[in-house]
Amino acid sequence: MSDPSSRLSAAVSPKGGGEHRQRFSEVLSTLAGSPGPVVSIGDVLNAFGDRAFGALMLLFAAPNVLPLPPGMSAVLGAPLLFVTAQLMLGRPTLWMPRFICERSISRDVFVLLTGKLGPFLNRSERLLRPRVGIMLGPILERIVGGICLLLAIILFLPIPFGNMPPAFAITAFALGILERDGLATLVGWLAAVGSLLILAAISSAIVAGVKAFLDHLWGILG
Template sequence: MSDPSSRLSAAVSPNGGGEHRQRFSEVLSALAARPNPAVSVGDALNAFGDRAFGALMLLFAAPNVLPLPPGMSAVLGAPLLFVAAQLMLGRPALWMPRFICERSLSRDVFVLLTDKLSPVLNRSERLLRPRLGVMFSPIPKRIAGGACLLLAIILFLPIPFGNMPPAFAITAFALGILERDGLATLVGWLAAVGSLLILAAISSAIVAGVTAFLDHLWGILG
């Protein structure tokens, strides 16, 4: 039986043949199986190679669909800003600054996230296939990158209950990019519109609540 590091090397090696195109969930499991005490952004960037755009978007967006401890959305959202911005600019290869590459999660946390995500990812990957290739032409892809950047900014902000909808939308975009599945990208667009509508509703409710409280307070003081 091969060890986790050899499986991971095969996943990214240019000469790995069919293994080079391992599914996202398989590479993620190989990362989680390594004995290292932590998994950094740089580790993930190296592991996914030429699929880094879709893979890192998925890696940092998908956990936000799940309930997470306070502050985790900011930790996971910061790298998303860099990835989405470069996708919008049409960069052929993903570059990340050193301070982002050095960000890491402890192995225990990474394994926990992997265990929670793997069943959903496995089911999703069975449904995905290359289709509607026009969605991945340079201009539509850059527009999608712009949408993901806006969603990543929303995800990064401390908005109550505002993390899950944009995270789901970015996850759909990322799956579409990874598997060149235009249908997943269309789901991402629908989810993006839904996220903005939900954000508008939440923002309106917060503003209305604060206004009502201030009016009530002003009435008491007056």
């Protein structure tokens, strides 16, 4: 496991260079197979280097696309707030506070998580490649950071079945940033719009249901 001081000093950028890099799934497999009882967020920062913006967005959003125990969306959604806010602000390097960097999960859980994500990542990575670069300019990436921050806030809220659509949208944006694939970013935009429409529909249904219940109750008591 890396030294804590080196974890905290990791300087990472949302943009990658042109050299050959390991795929996200390959880096996850390396992390899962490394020694030590736990995997910390600091370890992930070091492993992905200048791709940590997209990597952490993907790592904390993608599991929420799958059915998870109650409350897990809040646990996974909290670090997303730090990452997406900094992407929105256009920071060239990702900074994470010490208490976030030192958060960890057991290696057994990490292995289980990577095993569940593996088939999805493998299929996605076969389709991804650098293209449609116009969707990934500096200004557009800051806008993506803003919409992902909004989606992360929604993901953080305890909305029944409301975490999967925004998680999918953030996952698509993250894959686009990681692989410099503007088409994946476009999918992220479509999914984000769909997520907001679904949230609006759910909210309207909840408000209407509460109003109908109160009206009915008022009729009984009146």
